[in-house]
Amino acid sequence: MNLIKPSVVAFALSMAAQVTYAQNLPPLKVGMMLPYSGTFAALGNAIDNGFQLYVKELGGKIGGREITYVKVDDESEPSKATDNINKLIKRDNVDVVIGTVHSGVAMAMAKVAKDTGTMLIIPNAGADAITGPLCAKNIFRSSFTNGQPGYAMGEVAAKKGYKTAMTITWKYAAGEESVKGFQESFEKGGGKILKELTLPFPGVEFQALLTEVAAAKPDVVYSFFAGGGAVKFVKDYAAAGLNKTIPLVGPGFLTDGTLEAQGESAQGMLTSLHYGDNLNTKRDNEFRLAYAKQYRLQPDVYAVQGYDAAQMLAIGLKATNGDITKKDEFAKAVTAAKIDSPRGPFTISRAHNPVQDFYLRQVVGKENKVIGIASKSLADAGRGCNLQ
Numbered sequence: 001m002n003l004i005k006p007s008v009v010a011f012a013l014s015m016a017a018q019v020t021y022a023q024n025l026p027p028l029k030v031g032m033m034l035p036y037s038g039t040f041a042a043l044g045n046a047i048d049n050g051f052q053l054y055v056k057e058l059g060g061k062i063g064g065r066e067i068t069y070v071k072v073d074d075e076s077e078p079s080k081a082t083d084n085i086n087k088l089i090k091r092d093n094v095d096v097v098i099g100t101v102h103s104g105v106a107m108a109m110a111k112v113a114k115d116t117g118t119m120l121i122i123p124n125a126g127a128d129a130i131t132g133p134l135c136a137k138n139i140f141r142s143s144f145t146n147g148q149p150g151y152a153m154g155e156v157a158a159k160k161g162y163k164t165a166m167t168i169t170w171k172y173a174a175g176e177e178s179v180k181g182f183q184e185s186f187e188k189g190g191g192k193i194l195k196e197l198t199l200p201f202p203g204v205e206f207q208a209l210l211t212e213v214a215a216a217k218p219d220v221v222y223s224f225f226a227g228g229g230a231v232k233f234v235k236d237y238a239a240a241g242l243n244k245t246i247p248l249v250g251p252g253f254l255t256d257g258t259l260e261a262q263g264e265s266a267q268g269m270l271t272s273l274h275y276g277d278n279l280n281t282k283r284d285n286e287f288r289l290a291y292a293k294q295y296r297l298q299p300d301v302y303a304v305q306g307y308d309a310a311q312m313l314a315i316g317l318k319a320t321n322g323d324i325t326k327k328d329e330f331a332k333a334v335t336a337a338k339i340d341s342p343r344g345p346f347t348i349s350r351a352h353n354p355v356q357d358f359y360l361r362q363v364v365g366k367e368n369k370v371i372g373i374a375s376k377s378l379a380d381a382g383r384g385c386n387l388q
């Protein structure tokens with residue numbers, strides 16, 4: 001006689017009901033608010049590619065729901081950010097927003113997401129405030145906080161015996177917080193910052209600043225730039241001959257996704273980041289192969305962050321059976337998860353920021369080669385975040 005336990009029958013019925021429930025939900029509307037133009041255009045496109053690659057690996061559905069996309073080019077323009085995200089939420093009725101790259105734009109987005117309760121997953125912008133005072137149960141980040149790679153690089157620079165540094169960056173949250181992270185650990189290690197140089201975002205008129213560096217002769221220069229700005233800065237630094245006498249270091253954004261264009265000028269540079277080109281793990285090799293096949297491009301850190309934003313969304317929606325309005329259950333699942341990222345596994349902190357390793361990388365040819373760990377399991381402090 002075949003005996004089936006009632007508990008097994010109940011479980012099977014509940015699973016079937018859950019699958020049917022998810023199948024009955026309408027497609028999930030995903031608002032992609034990213035820079036598709038300007039100095040960060042390549043970053044926005046890589047994030048979009050990474051996100052869509054993971055969705056494709058899931059067979060085109062997340063949490064059992066088909067996906068439809070609504071895309072907005074945010075132009076890395078903070079003054080347009082509130083209007084742009086409000087249109088996605090109120091006019092297009094998106095269920096979740098994925099964005100963005102620029103910290104100033106992302107802070108405006110976080111304010112709206114917090115006020116409206118819309119799910120927001122940030123696949124790059126590292127502004128401290130987002131996992132600080134602006135934190136919310138419906139806001140997550142798949143990337144980093146701005147101070148993290150800077151802090152990791154400051155430790156490395158101090159250990160290398162550099163005593164004096166100058167910093168150069170764009171004058172906005174990302175640049176300033178990145179420099180602050182570097183300064184904190186560099187000074188802890190006995191170093192001194194001689195001068196902090198800045199120029200407005202997204203300016204690329206570096207000559208006057210490079211002349212100041214040449215005159216002051218610090219032991220090292222720490223710099224935050226990304227995308228098109230990073231390409232120009234690294235090339236100008238080398239063209240001025242400074243790379244022969246004063247090492248240029250930075251967060252990995254300075255050389256990630258940019259090496260093809262930077263060529264000889266970037267060779268030998270040290271940077272720190274939560275990704276590198278030769279991790280050579282099974283997970284990363286599979287990701288890199290799939291990405292290259294799909295897009296005929298090599299992935300970079302931005303592609304990984306987009307891919308992991310989709311993974312985080314999938315984890316949350318699996319736990320809520322496709323229902324994105326169940327914010328507590330969604331957050332509980334994401335913060336309990338170990339995310340199986342191409343960068344290496346990471347967890348999500350109380351303030352919804354990745355806790356992850358930062359690699360020390362060196363540019364060799366067209367690769368950011370990982371040559372060590374700059375900081376292990378680095379978490380941001382989440383200062384001012386009142387989430388439990």
Ligand code: BEZ
Nearest residue numbers: 101102103125126174226
């Ligand atoms: C930011 O604005 O937060 C940012 C932009 C590009 C790379 C890294 C951070």
